[in-house]
Amino acid sequence: MHGSGSAPKAYGIDYGAPADNETALLEANDCYALGAYDIAADRYTELVMQRWNALLSHAR
Structure with missing residues (x-):
């Protein structure tokens, strides 16, 4: 969605790498739903x- 104009201004994604070495999107959240954690x-x-x-x- 990056560059598509449809992604929010700020968001977070969680991803993982299962045993088959593919990248898997676990979840995507709007910024207001993110915790600060290590930021x-x-x-x-x-x-x-x-x-x-x-x-x-x-x-508006």
Whole structure:
């Protein structure tokens, strides 16, 4: 979806590599549903703010 214009401004993906060496998408979540975990506070805040601003621009 990258570059398609249909992906949200900020999102997270989880993926894995099963035994067959294929890459498997486990889940994709909008930014507002992500936890901060190992992300620095300033980077996480910027990520959330970019997505929030994108959501607000569509609400007008």
